[in-house]
Amino acid sequence: MIEQTCSNCKDYLVVDQSEGTLVCKNCGLVAAVKLIDESLEASYANNECSEIGLTDTRRAGTSNNTLLSDQGLGTFIHAKHSSLPKWTLNKTLFSKNETFSRGFNSLKEFGTILGLKEEVVFEAMKMFKKVCEEKLTRSRPHEAVISALILIVCRKFGVPVTARRILSVCGAEAKKVLNFFKVAVKFFPLENNCSSGINYISVLGFKLGLGSIISNSCKKVLAKVPQVIQNEVFDELCMAASLVYAFAYMSKALRLSLKEIAEATELEFEESLIRTHYKLFFKYRYKLCEGVCSKKYTDELGFTDSY
Helix, strand or coil: CEEECCCCCCCCCEEECCCCEEECCCCCCCCEECCCCCCCCCCCCCHHHCCCCCCCCCCCCCCCCCCCCCCCCCCCCCCHHCCHHHHHHHHHCCHHHHHHHHHHHHHHHHHHHHCCCHHHHHHHHHHHHHHHHCCCCCCCCCHHHHHHHHHHHHHHCCCCCCHHHHHHHHHCCCCHHHHHHHHHCEEEEECCHHHHHHHHHHHHHHHHHCHHHHHHHHHHHHHHHHHCCCCCCCCCCHHHHHHHHHHHHHCCCCCHHHHHHHHHHHHHHHHHHHHHHHHHHHHHHHHHCCCCCCHHHHCCCCCCCCC
């Protein structure tokens, strides 16, 4: 708002946006007419603002999105200001771009909460577009689709984010996420290199103060898990936590308990879940630890309070 002093009463002058004039708010003196509006134009791209009668002051609306057919810059004419037929209006509202935009916005929102990098979120967006084009999202909850894709892209980029954390942020049901995960992973196969688990060992090692010897031993063993344990179901991050427990418990300097490991994961994994994965490691421990530590040390890894 531009403000000047009135030459008549010395009060402030204000701009009347509807008339394009500069007037005194006290005596009504018109000081100037046909003013050019230099303020930011109103944008209705923000649904939250338009629904409550407000306008978004961003001049160019939302940013371009190369994954959308119209780059995210399509024009929409509101029904009350248009004579467009109803079927045309519905076609505009329920187009593919509308579905894509909803998914992209959800991925951006949840990606920000989870602390994901831009390239990770962008890859998830490409995955979302792919599954929509293949019509895999029909009759599936939106949150479940988004959660499954975030989980896949995190495993692909080696981001140490647990499935439980993703579910809590996205508000999805575990069973429905798992069902869509099994379908989506066929289109986006994951490499069994346990990169997320290896990075997670680094995170736990920093929190627990593990030395480089223990951390490196856990990473070497975890890297062999996909080749050795092929017919068992396990979570690679939880397996990483169980390996940290197995090696840290045997360290005379540390002697970390199962409860301390669970607390280090910020209770993402309960003690019972870590214990279950530890028992799976115990079953294959000789093959997994071959070339990493001695047979005598491997024997001792089995004698903990969780087995």
